[in-house]
Amino acid sequence: MTAVEAEAHPAALPSGAICAVAGRSQRQMAEWTAAYPSLFAAPPFDAALYATVSMAMAFSGPWLTADELRMANKATLWAFALDWLVDHEHRSPAEARALVDGCLAVAAGAAPAAGDELARMLADIRDELAAAPAFAELGGMWREELRRTLTAMLREWEWKAAGLTPSLDDYLGNADNHGFCFVFACHWIATGGPAAAGRDRVIAASRAVQLVMRLLNDVSSYRRDLEWGDLNALLLDVPREEVTRRITDHGARTRALLAEARQAQPRLADYLERQLDFCAGFYRTGEYWGAR
Template identity: 40%
Template sequence: MFAGKGVMSPIQIDEIETTADQGRTVALALACQRDLTNQAARYPGLFPADRFGPSLFAGLCLANAFGAPWSTADQLRFLTRVALWVFAADWQVDDVTRSRADLDDLLSSCLRTASGDDGIPATQLAEFLADIARDLNSVPEFSGMRAIWSESLARFLVAMTREWEWRASASKGGPLPGVPEYLGNADSTAASFVNVSYWIYSRDMQAIEHIGALTTAGALVQQVLRLLNDLASYERDLVSGDLNVLTLGIGHAEVTELITGLVARCREQIEPLKGPCPRAAAYLERQIGFSAGFYRLTDYWSGQ
């Protein structure tokens, strides 16, 4: 059937609706970018301008907006703040700490904050985390989920510590981890911590009810994200000394094969979740899809 004069065809209408949804997503990302700029100004010790600039803020906001395009402005603002905190933690551990004692002090202050310690945070990183925890405290479900949230944070911090130890050992001629051990430490990406934080704050009751299965699937998803990031950042990692899967005795083709196998396993674990928690399942799939496209051309730290 042909559309009459002045009447749009179904295809044209679908295209307009899809583009309108994308426009809303971009608008949300821009609003969040302004918020992240303000957050960085509150914590100048965490976000030096030469490392944290508009390109990184834009990348974080777009990634999260397209990962969860159904979010309200408030939910996305919270999600991008958690992601920004993760990048601050990564920079502090990789580039600021000078000793294991410095590292232990930094991370223990974060763990105390996460546990509900009412004392004044010892570091700006812990202070920013305390702001995130205060946002979560406004959600009734957080009291029952705080232990799970704290555990996901602890896994991230332990994984960051392990990577710090690997780099310190390698700088003295010590052995590097094998690929399975490296992938098993993918909590260093903090993807699972960010996911759990978002599901709690957004009050996604379906996700909260199935949090165990979602975090199991998410653990595989973050392995995919780890490998995609490594392929994109290999040249820079060679200069900085950061760990990268391509420095562990494996080539590009083998990494691509690993990613393909992991994506298949992710789909197997996500598929049964599409019925009971469709948005959370879609969120995990969209993380893989966005990252696969994004990392073909750049990574978050490029251009800073």
């Protein structure tokens, strides 16, 4: 390997340590999938999904332990289960709305309905977060990010059910259906720190990261979304060049917002930027879901 090639690759020693954290996280995920078996029974929830999720978190926060990444991983799995249920299991507006209403009730403190594993897992996440010191200040933000995610997923479901094709701007305005900001809110609360410092700047940066992730994901998953009948920016009657331009433009804006957030919350800003960069590399050749 030449010096140039060596510089282009991550050092093996820290990479090994990060992968060890990811391995511990995967064992935690195995416990969760056993605890909520019906949520993760569909074929696309395969071993590679759990491996790549754990790697995304571990490489995004290499200074964090598996226990510190626990909530980010658990919330991510919950968001994947939510996405699967809304997009592929619920067949009527009443079913989809009932799911959303049940989750919002749990977020407000209600007990999950008997047999509702999605709500039960969300209640467990809620209770674990409520025990964190930062929840007193950030609990309202957590509930709002959950509401935005649920509302956006329902809106996309309604677009598809009605046979509507949104404009690219409307589609990107609904980027909360990606779920990243909800997961990030869970991570922020669980890892503590100066809870409310620079809150607005951090939230703005997280939403900008989420939007770019939405587009990166769409470019990677185009063929799968076409097969599964999911919405995708490349299926909205806009040229690929326009989607690529949006990635570039929004990416530049996101870096500027991350720089602002870093002034108040450097660790959180670094985590957000590494999440973005991990996704940019990952989506070049891979995606999270397994085969149906």
